[in-house]
Amino acid sequence: AQSVTQLGSHVSVSEGALVLLRCNYSSSVPPYLFWYVQYPNQGLQLLLKYTTGATLVKGINGFEAEFKKSETSFHLTKPSAHMSDAAEYFCAVSTYGGSQGNLIFGKGTKLSVKP
Amino acid sequence: DVKVTQSSRYLVKRTGEKVFLECVQDMDHENMFWYRQDPGLGLRLIYFSYDVKMKEKGDIPEGYSVSREKKERFSLILESASTNQTSMYLCASRQYGYTFGSGTRLTVV
Numbered sequence: 001a002q003s004v005t006q007l008g009s010h011v012s013v014s015e016g017a018l019v020l021l022r023c024n025y026s027s028s029v030p031p032y033l034f035w036y037v038q039y040p041n042q043g044l045q046l047l048l049k050y051t052t053g054a055t056l057v058k059g060i061n062g063f064e065a066e067f068k069k070s071e072t073s074f075h076l077t078k079p080s081a082h083m084s085d086a087a088e089y090f091c092a093v094s095t096y097g098g099s100q101g102n103l104i105f106g107k108g109t110k111l112s113v114k115p
Numbered sequence: 116d117v118k119v120t121q122s123s124r125y126l127v128k129r130t131g132e133k134v135f136l137e138c139v140q141d142m143d144h145e146n147m148f149w150y151r152q153d154p155g156l157g158l159r160l161i162y163f164s165y166d167v168k169m170k171e172k173g174d175i176p177e178g179y180s181v182s183r184e185k186k187e188r189f190s191l192i193l194e195s196a197s198t199n200q201t202s203m204y205l206c207a208s209r210q211y212g213y214t215f216g217s218g219t220r221l222t223v224v
Contacts, residue, residue, distance in 0.1 A: 009155060036215075043119070043205060043215035044158075090157060102148070102173075103213065107157035 023091035138206030
């Protein structure tokens with residue numbers, strides 16, 4: 001069975017500071033990993049995904065994540081936070097990249113950005 | 116641009132009512148999903164469908180049913196709404212990636 005653990009339900013950073021949102025997964029087969037963002041009163045938007053190949057994945061809005069198999073982690077980072085980054089972020093795992101396999105979501109991390 | 120449309124953004128229903136949540140996608144996707152989102156619990160899969168008239172239970176199907184009579188439409192049904200079904204409901208469709216609707220915030224009073 002697969003599972004996802006997001007460490008920290010709330011993270012607060014200052015504008016311009018590094019953003020680090022932590023995600024650890026459990027999977028008995030090679031995982032496909034995703035980060036989604038949800039702005040208030042909206043659906044989920046894909047930030048980035050890892051399927052195969054390069055372990056450092058770049059996404060939209062300056063975010064990136066690194067797949068570390070030895071640590072079973074897929075942490076999301078952004079060098080410099082903007083006020084517009086305030087949102088809830090969800091990490092998810094699937095056994096397949098897209099056409100098969102359901103997504104298993106973490107419980108989410110709400111990011112606050114202080115001026 | 117691809118779209119998943121949920122017909123209502125906000126709904127208030129009474130306990131015991133039969134509630135229909137509608138979701139329509141315009142991408143000809145075969146796979147459609149209903150999730151429930153609650154604070155601190157993330158998204159939990161209620162039901163999904165891989166084809167017309169086909170449905171599969173997700174992780175929390177109790178108290179819900181679904182209908183998929185046409186490929187583009189996937190309905191979530193609460194046969195007798197209860198207050199513990201007050202939540203945000205998200206629909207998604209999938210081909211090579213997921214597309215989510217904007218959600219329906221349901222309050223059962």
